[in-house]
Amino acid sequence: MNKNKEQLLNKRYKAEQRFRLYGLSAIFMALLFLTIFIFKIFSTGYSAFQKTWLVVPVTFDAELMMLDQNPSKEDLQDADYYDIALKSMADLDPKANEDQENELKRMVSYFFEKEIKNELLNDPNLIGKTKEVYLTASDDLDQVFKGNYPRDLPEDQRRVSDYQLKIFDQLVANGKVESKFNISFFTNADSREAELAGIASSFMGSIFSILVCLMIAFPVAVLAAIYLEEFAPKNRFTDFIEVNINNLAAVPSIVFGLLGLGVLLAIFQLPRSTPLVGGITLSLMTLPTIIIAARASLKAVPPSIREAALAMGASRMQTTMHHTVPLSMPGTLSGTIIGLAQALGETAPLILIGMVAFVNTIPGSPMDPAASLPVQIYIWAESAERGFVEKVSACIMVLLGFLIIMNLFAQIIRHKFEKKWS
Amino acid sequence: MIKIKAKDVDVFYGKKQALFNISLDIEENQVTALIGPSGCGKSTFLRCLNRMNDVIDICSVKGEILINDFNINDKSCDVVRLREKIGMVFQKPNPFPKTLYENVSYGPTIHGMAQSKQEMDEIVETSLKKAALWEEVKDRLHEPGTGLSGGQQQRLCIARAISVRPEVILMDEPCSALDPIATAQIEELIDELKKEHTIIIVTHSMAQAARVSQNTGFFHLGQLIEHGSTDKIFKNPDNKKTQDYITGRFG
Numbered sequence: 001m002n003k004n005k006e007q008l009l010n011k012r013y014k015a016e017q018r019f020r021l022y023g024l025s026a027i028f029m030a031l032l033f034l035t036i037f038i039f040k041i042f043s044t045g046y047s048a049f050q051k052t053w054l055v056v057p058v059t060f061d062a063e064l065m066m067l068d069q070n071p072s073k074e075d076l077q078d079a080d081y082y083d084i085a086l087k088s089m090a091d092l093d094p095k096a097n098e099d100q101e102n103e104l105k106r107m108v109s110y111f112f113e114k115e116i117k118n119e120l121l122n123d124p125n126l127i128g129k130t131k132e133v134y135l136t137a138s139d140d141l142d143q144v145f146k147g148n149y150p151r152d153l154p155e156d157q158r159r160v161s162d163y164q165l166k167i168f169d170q171l172v173a174n175g176k177v178e179s180k181f182n183i184s185f186f187t188n189a190d191s192r193e194a195e196l197a198g199i200a201s202s203f204m205g206s207i208f209s210i211l212v213c214l215m216i217a218f219p220v221a222v223l224a225a226i227y228l229e230e231f232a233p234k235n236r237f238t239d240f241i242e243v244n245i246n247n248l249a250a251v252p253s254i255v256f257g258l259l260g261l262g263v264l265l266a267i268f269q270l271p272r273s274t275p276l277v278g279g280i281t282l283s284l285m286t287l288p289t290i291i292i293a294a295r296a297s298l299k300a301v302p303p304s305i306r307e308a309a310l311a312m313g314a315s316r317m318q319t320t321m322h323h324t325v326p327l328s329m330p331g332t333l334s335g336t337i338i339g340l341a342q343a344l345g346e347t348a349p350l351i352l353i354g355m356v357a358f359v360n361t362i363p364g365s366p367m368d369p370a371a372s373l374p375v376q377i378y379i380w381a382e383s384a385e386r387g388f389v390e391k392v393s394a395c396i397m398v399l400l401g402f403l404i405i406m407n408l409f410a411q412i413i414r415h416k417f418e419k420k421w422s
Numbered sequence: 423m424i425k426i427k428a429k430d431v432d433v434f435y436g437k438k439q440a441l442f443n444i445s446l447d448i449e450e451n452q453v454t455a456l457i458g459p460s461g462c463g464k465s466t467f468l469r470c471l472n473r474m475n476d477v478i479d480i481c482s483v484k485g486e487i488l489i490n491d492f493n494i495n496d497k498s499c500d501v502v503r504l505r506e507k508i509g510m511v512f513q514k515p516n517p518f519p520k521t522l523y524e525n526v527s528y529g530p531t532i533h534g535m536a537q538s539k540q541e542m543d544e545i546v547e548t549s550l551k552k553a554a555l556w557e558e559v560k561d562r563l564h565e566p567g568t569g570l571s572g573g574q575q576q577r578l579c580i581a582r583a584i585s586v587r588p589e590v591i592l593m594d595e596p597c598s599a600l601d602p603i604a605t606a607q608i609e610e611l612i613d614e615l616k617k618e619h620t621i622i623i624v625t626h627s628m629a630q631a632a633r634v635s636q637n638t639g640f641f642h643l644g645q646l647i648e649h650g651s652t653d654k655i656f657k658n659p660d661n662k663k664t665q666d667y668i669t670g671r672f673g
Binding site for chain 2: 018147217234258302304305307308309310311312313314318322327
């Protein structure tokens with residue numbers, strides 16, 4: 001009998017140990033996946049924060065620019081920079097023939113003419129002189145410099161020719177290629193050229209969408225939650241509403257996108273591709289999340305607080321507004337932030353309402369067309385150029401950073417402002 | 423003088439009847455204790471007196487409860503005004519998670535009882551003094567009320583209840599969550615408060631009922647079995663059940 005008991009006890013301990021082991025290995029697996037994921041994104045994406053520049057001597061020849069003596073500011077604005085830009089690239093190899101000159105030109109971004117112009121506008125005294133100017137390297141050479149380009153492919157399978165590589169290697173050897181922090185990734189809108197593409201448009205688009213979403217979803221959800229929790233009678237009708245709110249939370253986001261397309265764009269004729277429409281669509285998605293969070297935190301306020309206020313002669317409205325709602329706010333706010341973070345990462349509904357359009361301007365208001373960060377990731381991931389690969393990862397990094405900050409904020413609010421009940 | 427007169431009060435939770443035909447007179451400026459085993463309906467009766475049962479959807483009250491000869495179950499009765507006149511202290515101390523000052527000033531604020539900051543300060547001070555808490559907390563009026571000890575919290579709740587100068591104070595087992603020393607302090611306080619207020623206290627402790635009350639009502643299974651002066655109920659009850667409960671044979 002005693003022996004039997006001991007065996008049983010041993011068995012129970014062993015079972016517990018096994019159970020712990022299962023738990024630990026589950027956590028280990030999760031951490032492993034997370035590490036691989038983050039490592040992959042960082043190792044692909046970090047190089048997007050660096051940009052490659054070619055340092056090219058430019059001679060600001062007044063004649064080539066069609067400038068008179070003592071030109072005014074307007075003259076400098078209107079001057080012709082194409083010829084000197086072309087010439088300075090062609091001068092990299094004095095023996096180049098016409099085809100090769102063309103190839104030389106394609107070693108920098110098509111924006112190079114503007115970069116040279118800006119240089120002169122900053123310092124008009126440069127006329128007639130020669131100065132080394134930083135020109136954005138083409139996205140392919142950028143990848144070559146970062147070591148991401150397969151140089152050993154046969155020439156006809158590469159976008160960079162042997163000639164371009166030869167000149168580029170000479171420039172590298174002479175120290176005329178430099179890598180600097182890529183400011184334009186944050187200040188430029190999207191572009192077909194990978195070296196010029198940035199996240200400014202999609203970042204602002206995301207911010208505007210989230211703001212619109214917050215301004216619509218938060219008041220509606222909080223009012224709905226307060227009514228349902230504090231005032232509504234408990235009957236079949238309110239049960240029905242409750243079930244449907246929970247159902248709404250489970251509706252796939254693409255359905256909301258169709259709703260936005262069919263109602264907001266088709267019936268109300270709101271402007272397509274705008275954060276306004278995106279925000280309204282996202283607010284439909286966020287609404288149930290916030291309602292559920294707000295109701296949970298209203299429920300968490302102990303009934304004794306309500307009784308205390310009512311017994312003091314406070315009306316139901318005063319009880320709710322003076323006590324219950326302020327006490328439930330931390331929970332409601334952190335639920336709201338988590339709902340917004342979900343909305344921030346949402347792609348499908350935004351694609352349907354047209355926020356997937358190519359937008360190369362930075363939106364100034366929610367009424368201007370824009371992309372959003374997750375949609376930008378989608379657009380770039382679809383692009384063929386090698387230069388966009390690192391941009392996708394970099395954009396993911398920005399989005400993740402954004403999400404982490406929001407969730408952190410939600411945590412802080414919850415811990416800092418949560419009241420302890422006696 | 424009779425302050426509260428309950429006539430044939432029935433209370434139902436849904437279809438279940440919780441109180442049967444309660445008729446009870448409560449004397450002004452005296453302490454009336456309601457005793458009885460758990461679930462006998464004494465708290466339910468107490469909550470009828472300031473209509474706190476309104477909060478419970480399925481609860482319905484029938485019969486008349488006259489306070490100053492006015493039926494509070496009448497449609498014309500305004501619960502907000504009623505609860506201003508009839509304060510309540512609950513079983514578990516339930517201060518608002520706000521400062522001590524805000525706890526005590528809440529009632530006077532919503533009822534517009536103070537015209538200026540000085541008046542409010544005065545109300546807070548006198549209420550806390552009457553609740554025998556002033557000396558302990560006067561230096562930390564702006565700290566949270568939830569930081570006090572259990573007994574202090576309950577006295578804070580009493581101060582909050584008397585801040586609006588109610589005529590009647592209802593106490594629902596106010597000492598059940600407190601230690602003996604805190605209980606003694608509250609009992610002393612009740613003795614003091616009855617000079618200005620009519621007090622009705624629900625208690626599980628017969629010793630407490632005997633110590634603090636002048637009148638006692640004994641409830642059993644939703645019925646008021648017997649009521650009268652505390653002396654009589656404890657020394658010479660008419661009813662056998664009362665006798666059994668008092669002597670500890672059941673309950």
